[in-house]
Amino acid sequence: MAQINGKLSENPARLLQKLIRFNTTNPPGNETDCIKFIYSLLKEAGLEPVMLGKVPERQNLVVRLPGKKDAAPLFMYGHADVVTAANQEWQHPPFEGVIDEEFVWGRGALDMKGGLTMMLSALLRAWHEGVTPPGDIIFAVVCDEENGGVYGAKYLTEEHPDLFRGVKYAIGEMGGFTLHLGKKRFYPIMISEKQRCSFKLTVTGPGGHGSLPVRGGAAAKLAKILERLDKKRLPVQITPPVKMTIEALGQNMAFPASLIFRLLLKPSLTDRLLALLGDKGKFFDPLLHNTVSPTIIRGGDMINVIPGEITVELDGRLLPGLDKGEMIAQMQDLIGSEADLAVTYFSPGPAEVNMGLFETLSDILRESDPVAIPIPFVGIGVSDARFFCRLGIQTYGFTPMILPKEIDFSRLIHGANERIPLEALTFGVNSIYKLITQSAF
Ligand SMILES: [Zn+2]
Known part of the structure; x- marks a missing residue:
């Protein structure tokens, strides 16, 4: 045996x-x-x-x-x-x-x-x-x-x-596996990750019989909030591990990519640049913002009853090292005062990054693949x-x-x-x- x-x-x-x-x-x-x-x-x-x-x-x-x-x-x-x-x-x-x-x-x-x-x-x-x-x-x-x-x-x-x-x-x-960019072989090594912070949003309004429509009720309020969430992002935030990631990419790319990466780190330009990059910028968007995605909506359960209350659960993702209080404030700014906002789950992730082993790991990758370009990166999941x-x-x-x-x-x-x-x-x-x-x- x-x-x-x-x-x-x-x-x-x-x-x-x-x-x-x-x-x-x-x-x-x-x-x-x-x-x-x-x-x-x-x-x-x-x-x-x-x-x-x-x-x-x-x-x-x-x-x-x-x-x-x-x-x-x-x-x-x-x-x-x-x-x-x-x-x-x-x-x-x-x-x-x-x-x-x-x-x-x-x-x-x-x-x-x-x-x-x-x-x-x-x-x-x-x-x-x-x-x-x-x-x-x-x-x-x-x-x-x-x-x-x-x-x-x-x-x-x-x-x-x-x-x-x-x-x-x-x-x-x-981390530690090949990412082909142009003719180069990058090896991202994850050093940190975003944190989960879920929210529940409650909107209320007059209910009643479905045969007698109400204007400005819970559903209408929710529609406005969802539209705001769709059109706008939470503010740009440049956190230290993301800065390291984007700088490392920029330093190893040729012009104009090198310039784009540098400019992404200027908060006044970030969102405009992401819009210009379109699909190519998709990967970086969640690294530069806290994000929320509405995932579960609960309202009425009878076709002929207008609900007086509707709730939405939001899958929120907080950048590494930030506190949930910051995200609550950002959310309140975005959704306004028409809804009640509560945090339903928060799982803090790595805050400070210790890069003490990074060079050792990079050396090993370069030994195994002589053209390897090891770079730090931040996970968007947990x-x-x-x-x-x-x-x-x-x-x-x-x-x-x-x-x-x-x-x-x-x-x-x-x-x-x-x-x-x-x-x-x-x-x-x-x-x-x-x-x-x-x-x-
Ligand atoms: Zn896994």
Whole structure:
């Protein structure tokens, strides 16, 4: 058994195939079988993993590769759950992990069982080779990332913070893979992310019988507010991590792109420039503003009754480092006094960025791909980094992959035909192995 597993750790594609075959679609998740499989691999290799969880079917795993204790521990983590593959047309079944000449196919190949495979393979390789890194390497596989992290990262950081004592830096998902811009190969490394801040807006007005129309009622008030939200943006705000991202892009682009990026950072010009850029500016818009999207509208439930109250829920996204109070004030300015505004959910994310490990990660990428241009970037979604930052841990998105132009990461994750090139998988294992063995953190 040990020998079979030994081989598995040397064959990342086969290991990834095994992980994909556990259907960990969340909800409901049911990650425990997958976690147990990783547990047995580590245990048979002679390491001492532990399994922890709020409930038996939603377990997490933490293991430590002992280092010399000359440096702080380095932390690597990833999630074992995946999003649904239902109602999508796949070339190969999503939970078979088909391996062909070029790719491993399946749900999670990129997000993020591929990343877990890289971390696990690199860790086992270092262990089998007797490597003793400067600091301990802590590896965690968590559940429930795709649905709020309550059973996963949130639980671990709240109930077992001691497991991560002394950690300054971590690597996690979203970053370290090729972004083709012009003829250049950029490698964005996520250094921070936006924060979720949801709102509920209530408008009221005279109700009554549907046969007797009212003017200026709740529906009419709501229409005006929704139109304002559609036409206007919240104010431009240039936050330090976004500034770093856009500056790094600008410095590595030729004219006129270099100039455009510089001007994007001038608040008086930002919105005009975004309008001129059209589709090309879409990616930068949410990095330069807090945003809200109306998603759930509830009003009357009878065709012949005019509702006296209508509520709208808004998915709000706050720029990193900003406080929700600022966003409430911006929202009130925009929607006016006709509606009642309440915050229904706020999950603070990373505030200050610590760039201490960034150069080490960049050097590794440049070693693996000599023309790599590593740049910092800010995620517009949320990840488990928001829980670990509460323990003072800076996460970098770093699951390194060299990707050909045809592979569009953002379209494949959560979509049909998710797959990872075999070359990218090897690239990732080797890069993370270098991180484990070479650097002092
Ligand atoms: Zn993910």
